[in-house]
Amino acid sequence: KREELDEKAKENWKKHMTPEKNDTDAIEQDIVHHTVTTLCRGVYNIDKLAMYQATAHSVRDRLLEDWNLTQEALHKENPKRCYYMSMEFLIGRALDNALNCLKVKKNYKESVDNLGFNLEDLLVEEKDAALGNGGLGRLAACYMDSAATLDYPTWGYGLRYQYGIFKQIIKDGYQNEMPDYWLNFDNPWEFPRADIRYEVRFHGYVATKMNEKGESRMSWEGGDKVQAMAYDVPIPGFDTRGCGNIRLWSSKPLNTFDFDSFNAGDYDRSVSEQTNAQNLTSVLYPNDNHLVGKELRLKQEYFFVSASLQDIIHRFKRAKCPWKDFPDKVAVQMNDTHPTLAVPELQRILVDVEGLEWDDAWDIVTRTFAFTNHTVLPEALECWSVPMMEKILPRHMQIIYDINLFFLQKVERDFSADRELLKRISIIEETSPQQVRMAYLAVVGSHTVNGVAALHSDLIRKNLFNDFVKYYGPEKFINITNGITPRRWLYQSNPGLRDLITKTLGSDEWATHLDQLEGLKKYAEDVSFQDAWADVKLQNKKRLADWIKTNMNITVNPHALFDIQVKRIHEYKRQYMNILSVIYRYKSLKKMAPEDLEQQVPRVVIFGGKAAPGYYIAKLVIKLINSAAEVINNDSSIKDMLKVVFIPDYNVSLAEIIIPASDISQHISTAGTEASGTSNMKFVLNGGLILGTVDGANIEIGEQIGDENIFMFGVLADAVDDIRHNQKYHGLFIDASLQVVIDAIQGGEFGDPSIFGPLINTLTYGGDYYLISTDFKSYLQKHTEVDDTYRDKAAWNKKSIMCTAGMGFFSSDRAVRTYAEKIWKLKPFKVEA
Ligand code: 7GP
Structure with a gap:
């Protein structure tokens, strides 16, 4: 039990509750203060980590003021x-996000600079x-x-x-x-x-x-x-x-x-x-x-x-x-x-x-x-x-x-x-x-009860909860399609695009009213806007290429088509199908005459994601990607037309660098298995096109941005059961292109083939539960379509702009408001x- 304070004491409290000031002088004073009192350090031994901590503490002070203001008001009302x-x-x-939310980043940058550090260097000190x-x-x-x-x-x-x-x-x-x-x-x-x-x-x-x-x-x-x-x-x-x-x-x-x-x-x-x-x-x-x-x-x-x-x-x-x-x-x-x-x-x-x-x-x-x-x-x-x-x-x-x-x-x-x-x-x-x-x-x-994308909510009403729908009636089971926060996934992670959009639309109100991105549509065919747009993408690709060079010592060409699949490694997400298609591309490139080879669209295929420690097959997929990368990246005969990179330890902070750099990203789950997906939304918001199956939120993304701006392939969800049934009783059909790839792996082109035996078996003897053999051909066709479209820069840029412009619906603000x-x-x- 707390004692009520008397009026005089309350007055004194109020007098001393002075709001934080956000001028650079006040900010510097706070950082120095925290260095000395919170960290017990000084100018003689301050380093980047300590400077990050002192800066973070000073930002936290500002946040806390709002925290208390909010909680006190809630308590009263x-x-x-x-x-x-x-x-x-x-x-x-948290630091970058807090600086943006509080709208103090500019001053912090200056203050940190005045104290002899670089703000961007400090941000990456945070775990x-x-x-x-x-x-x-x-x-x-x-x-x-x-x-x-x-x-x-x-x-x-x-x-x-x-x-x-x-x-x-x-x-x-x-x-x-x-x-x-x-x-x-x-x-x-x-x-x-x-x-x-x-x-x-x-x-x-x-x-x-x-x-x-x-x-x-x-x-x-x-x-x-x-x-x-x-x-x-x-x-x-x-x-x-x-x-x-x-x-x-x-x-x-x-x-x-x-x-x-x-x-x-x-x-x-x-x-x-x-x-x-x-x-x-x-x-x-x-x-x-x-x-x-x-x-x-x-x-x-x-x-x-x-x-x-x-x-x-x-x-x-x-x-x-x-x-x-x-x-x-x-x-x-x-x-x-x-x-x-x-x-x-x-x-x-x-x-x-x-x-x-x-x-x-x-x-x-x-x-x-x-x-x-x-x-x-x-x-x-x-x-x-x-x-x-x-x-x-x-x-x-x-x-x-x-x-x-x-x-x-x-x-x-x-x-x-x-x-x-x-x-x-x-x-x-x-x-x-x-x-x-x-x-x-x-x-x-x-x-x-709600599902997280239109198709998924239909499927749970039809299958998982069907009896409950009949008993309770349909009203209890609703859909709320997932959303993502535009603050972290564009405003913070893609400053180049943020500034271009803000300049074009005249304010940064889009960050809280994402529908305003619609306003970009009228510039989709404007040549100078397209150039500016493409340049932002190129800078983002350079940023990622630098990261890859510094951390993995692999050189990738930022002018190549960046093709990205980053997400947890899971059979249903079919990273396996992706690497199989990469191997197919490699085999095709190797067969080409030099004059044909030169005409190809160079590609950098980037993977990232963790496998659950006990998920044996998923871990083998990682091994296959890396073994293929090893061979492909060191084969000079294909003239850098293909590079494969597996970025280790994919996490939120890496996603912030990777996602803005994509030309194409892949969301290729077997139809009916991916409830929604949310990285698909992040990529498209950043002007990346997607190559995807008719699954989860891919479908609604297509509806919003226009089906002509999304590369979709593969069987539909309602066909999956029958196909599985047929496969079980009549065996699979492995098409010639897939057979080429299987032969290459089994022939030892990517190292000891016995390692990959269990993985190949999921296709051949295992019954191919995730329907890779069914979708492989249409998947390869879409890849060709992607290459052809990428050759026409203006057409590509227009699509990219239309992608971002149509993403208003996928703000998590819309989703939360609906909840x-x-x-x-x-x-x-x-x-x-
Ligand atoms: C995931 C779904 O796989 C993904 O499609 C969806 O976008 C996301 O949730 C957010 O709704 N599910 C999980 O991460 C998960 O572990 C099992 O689900 C409970």
């Missing part, structure tokens, strides 16, 4: 808020906050940026992993993994909240107890407890005083020490609780679109939702509203099924702890939660075994059984008593052992100084 629960936030670096795997985690980061920019009272909740996604090192062409200990130096972008801690229980047993009203209630007792401590990461909004927040939980031991063991001389044991508790949030599971049903992961998920809900409820209770108002104050968005334990957890708190009746509690729960599905891949759908759940969360398991029972009874009563249907729709799968289908629990516990209006029922809450 108590509007409805949204909580975005996500096990992953793939944020990347990426890489608390995510790929699309799902980066989407969460984009949404937090938009929510802050649009002044929606939204907080993210997540985990503060000590190790983010591993660092990828390429050795002899193979991926090796190194731990990413990103908190090695101090992290100026987080605030430890030592006073915000909650207890989280595991194991134990269920007992019956009397509550205060004399009613009998279940009670979860005993077991082991750990503590969750909060760390706040401020999320600046662009050009607003509003500042968002992501609250990350770190696990701590409840008692630092087992004194009995310590006194008995058993030191190891005395600290074992401490290490166990800390291990809980040590590391992010490095799987993308793939579930690994480990006990520690289940514990992470529960730890995360338990701490977050306690925090949300604590805040709700401060306003002394009745429980039935909870959904009018709180909206919770579950980023995929990872936070789904929040459903039984809130039900447990309301019934067991707060003493509500089951039905009243369930009404509150289902008016609070909404659920976003990000994948249809069966191997990514979370299922937890009932025995494991019973052991770790005995009360939750009972509650899930009850939720399921009441749900099935209702279905039977109101809809259909068909046994098969009830079995299909049940939250519990009757395997041995039984499994909890988390996606079904999420659907039953939510008022709204706020359709799902969260949330209004912007503007704060003024």
Whole structure:
């Protein structure tokens, strides 16, 4: 309990709360001040890293002012808020973003310069906050940026992993993994909240107890407890005083020490609780679109939702509203099924702890939660075994059984008593052992379910959740196509294009009103604008070529066509098909007469992406890319008409350099497998054309920018099942062009062919599940079309401009606004100084 300050004290507080000044003198003073007091260093030993830290601390001071302003206003007004629960936030670096949001970059540049450093050199000193795997985690980061920019009272909740996604090192062409200990130096972008801690229980047993009203209630007792401590990461909004927040939980031991063991001389044991508790949030599971049903992961998920809900409820209770108002104050968005334990957890708190009746509690729960599905891949759908759940969360398991029972009874009563249907729709799968289908629990516990692109939302309505659609009706299942933040993915990462667009449109308002890019269309055929546009692209390609030279010692020609595929390595994303086509191109070039060779469009094919450490086939794809690169890059007979580069350790900061440099990027998943994709949006926003399948958001991108500006190929999603079926019974058809490539690999042209045996087998004996043999021919044809189009510079530039100009729809501002209006029922809450 805090004491109220008296008026005089309050006056004094106000007098000393002087706003930060942003003139260069004040900025320099702050940087020097932090160097001395925060870092305990001085002019005699300042280096780049320390200078980065001091600069970051001074920027953070400015951010904090907005943070406090926002939180104080929210505290007073108590509007409805949204909580975005996500096990992953793939944020990347913070300094450049904060400087742009606060609109102080120009002055900082000058100040840093006056103090003898270069701002751009300092920015790269920062380690990426890489608390995510790929699309799902980066989407969460984009949404937090938009929510802050649009002044929606939204907080993210997540985990503060000590190790983010591993660092990828390429050795002899193979991926090796190194731990990413990103908190090695101090992290100026987080605030430890030592006073915000909650207890989280595991194991134990269920007992019956009397509550205060004399009613009998279940009670979860005993077991082991750990503590969750909060760390706040401020999320600046662009050009607003509003500042968002992501609250990350770190696990701590409840008692630092087992004194009995310590006194008995058993030191190891005395600290074992401490290490166990800390291990809980040590590391992010490095799987993308793939579930690994480990006990520690289940514990992470529960730890995360338990701490977050306690925090949300604590805040709700401060306003002394009745429980039935909870959904009018709180909206919770579950980023995929990872936070789904929040459903039984809130039900447990309301019934067991707060003493509500089951039905009243369930009404509150289902008016609070909404659920976003990000994948249809069966191997990514979370299922937890009932025995494991019973052991770790005995009360939750009972509650899930009850939720399921009441749900099935209702279905039977109101809809259909068909046994098969009830079995299909049940939250519990009757395997041995039984499994909890988390996606079904999420659907039953939510008022709204959404997919992330039009095709994907159709597919989940037709397949994954079809029975639920029939039972609940279609309104519960909506589409919200993903979006990306134009602040990081153009304004920050592509300064050349940013300045050209701003000059052409007359202001930088497009950064928050992306539809304004439409205004570029009228210049699409203007020769001098095209030249300026093409020059920006060339400069970006040079920037990437320099990076490749400096870091990999490979020389690439910036005038070549840059063809890029960067994303997690996964069979469904078909990097394998890409490298097979590269090998085909290489074989074709080698056969050419010198005068034909000269006429070719030179290409640089760039790959990047991590494979999950346990994903053997994906790791072989990386090896094949590197083995092919080795041969191709050293073959002088093809006269530099083809280069292959695998950029190691693809991450957010590298994406910021790579994406603006593409002429073509590839998004070539088997139709129906990529829920949306978001890097496709980033490339097109930066004037890169795409070569893609009729999948995910590629389709909507084509609709927005015009189908004549996108290279699409391959079978359609609704044909895939039949093709698989036919392949199974009639065998595959491997076309001559694909056979050439297989023969080259098996003939040892890219090293010991036995290494690649298992990879080739996925095609030949494995049944080619991802339909590479089906799409290969049309894929090669599209590549030829790309080359031909690239020869006509004016036509290409026009397409490139039309790409950027048509991307307004894909701003994450549009996506977040749709969530706020359709799902969260949330209004912007503007704060003024
Ligand atoms: C990804 C999807 O694969 C991608 O298509 C989509 O753009 C992105 O989410 C954002 O919606 N899914 C994951 O990253 C993932 O791990 C499994 O999904 C839960």
